[in-house]
Amino acid sequence: STRIVLASRPDGAPTTDNFRLEVVSLPELSEGQVLIRVIYLSLDPYMRGRMSTAESYADPVEIDEVMVGGTVGQVVESRHPEFPAGDYVLAYAGWQSHAVVDGRHLRKLDPAAAPLSTAVGVLGMPGFTAYSGLLKIGQPKAGETVVVAAASGPVGSAVGQIAKVKGARAVGIAGGPEKCAYVLEKLGFDAVVDHRAPDFAEQLRAAVPDGIDVYFENVGGAVAAAVLPLLNLYARVPVCGLIAQYNDTAAPEGPDRLPGFFSRVLVKSLTIRGFIQSEFVPEMFADFQRDVAAWIAEGRFAYREDFVEGIENAPSAFIGLLEGRNFGKLVVRVGEE
Numbered sequence: 001s002t003r004i005v006l007a008s009r010p011d012g013a014p015t016t017d018n019f020r021l022e023v024v025s026l027p028e029l030s031e032g033q034v035l036i037r038v039i040y041l042s043l044d045p046y047m048r049g050r051m052s053t054a055e056s057y058a059d060p061v062e063i064d065e066v067m068v069g070g071t072v073g074q075v076v077e078s079r080h081p082e083f084p085a086g087d088y089v090l091a092y093a094g095w096q097s098h099a100v101v102d103g104r105h106l107r108k109l110d111p112a113a114a115p116l117s118t119a120v121g122v123l124g125m126p127g128f129t130a131y132s133g134l135l136k137i138g139q140p141k142a143g144e145t146v147v148v149a150a151a152s153g154p155v156g157s158a159v160g161q162i163a164k165v166k167g168a169r170a171v172g173i174a175g176g177p178e179k180c181a182y183v184l185e186k187l188g189f190d191a192v193v194d195h196r197a198p199d200f201a202e203q204l205r206a207a208v209p210d211g212i213d214v215y216f217e218n219v220g221g222a223v224a225a226a227v228l229p230l231l232n233l234y235a236r237v238p239v240c241g242l243i244a245q246y247n248d249t250a251a252p253e254g255p256d257r258l259p260g261f262f263s264r265v266l267v268k269s270l271t272i273r274g275f276i277q278s279e280f281v282p283e284m285f286a287d288f289q290r291d292v293a294a295w296i297a298e299g300r301f302a303y304r305e306d307f308v309e310g311i312e313n314a315p316s317a318f319i320g321l322l323e324g325r326n327f328g329k330l331v332v333r334v335g336e337e
């Protein structure tokens with residue numbers, strides 16, 4: 001098996017030196033296990049957290065251990081009755097070409113029902129993050145304004161499109177003209193603002209003439225600072241991710257924004273609620289799959305994937321994800337379908 005391990009912990013933005021490619025042999029199968037060959041490896045922002053020892057909701061990857069990650073694969077050898085050789089499965093096999101995994105942690109995939117890669121994208125974890133966080137915490141109502149950044153990515157694109165299905169006005173924030181055009185034209189958002197524009201805060205204000213009722217927080221940093229004064233009375237803020245801050249090594253320069261933030265929370269009666277999508281899986285995953293599959297079939301829901309070839313290119317692709325170099329759900333093609 002070819003695999004990528006964590007070689008060292010990053011200080012600030014990760015570099016390719018933080019990763020190491022290895023070729024190893026795999027253990028024999030025990031009862032209940034299967035050997036899978038990985039076809040698609042999902043690269044996601046949360047992996048930055050796993051590279052670090054900072055406190056998080058999950059343990060870090062240890063040095064010299066395989067980087068974690070969601071994968072789509074095919075069973076090659078099986079000692080589990082429910083997953084015979086040939087089956088396609090969703091697993092958490094990590095950054096490697098082959099893996100021995102416990103059958104208890106697998107979900108069977110039907111390649112005829114949807115493209116296999118969507119199991120780690122629009123019909124998988126990122127799509128579900130948008131669905132659960134927006135509907136459970138954001139609770140958009142018809143006519144309200146929903147704002148989301150990283151709007152061309154798998155979470156943000158789904159947030160805006162679900163907001164539209166619910167009759168709300170969707171305003172996206174994205175980096176650069178190409179992504180902005182996609183968000184407006186292909187995803188059907190009502191407006192989009194480029195966060196790299198020098199007058200971003202003014203453009204955002206102009207794009208939300210009725211203020212903001214739901215801010216789905218994907219990025220933090222300067223985007224969040226521009227959003228805060230625009231939040232309406234009783235606005236809801238599902239706090240999903242803070243990607244603009246993941247590589248920070250120190251608090252930002254400048255005045256302490258915390259008193260101003262809490263003052264806003266008080267005077268506008270804001271609801272700010274962090275979440276990790278897994279919290280809502282038992283309650284909502286089946287509804288999510290049914291709804292999003294139907295919306296795609298009805299042509300009301302678009303998605304975009306950004307494929308990178310070869311596991312050896314996973315580190316540089318992941319580093320690019322944190323800088324916005326991906327365009328769509330970032331997936332590494334590790335093997336043929």
Ligand code: NDP
Pocket residue numbers: 044045046125126129149150151152153154155156173174175176179195218219221223239240241242243244245275276277278321322323324325326327328329330
């Ligand atoms: P994306 O594929 O959208 O990739 C991240 C995007 O973030 C980049 O492409 C870039 O887009 C944008 N970005 C990066 N830096 C900045 C910045 N400084 N300011 C503004 N935008 C920036 O990622 P996902 O859709 O997979 O994830 C989106 C967010 O959701 C992340 O914060 C992630 O951690 C979080 N998440 C949380 C989960 C949970 O359970 N709570 C589960 C899954 C994801 P652009 O070029 O447009 O700026």
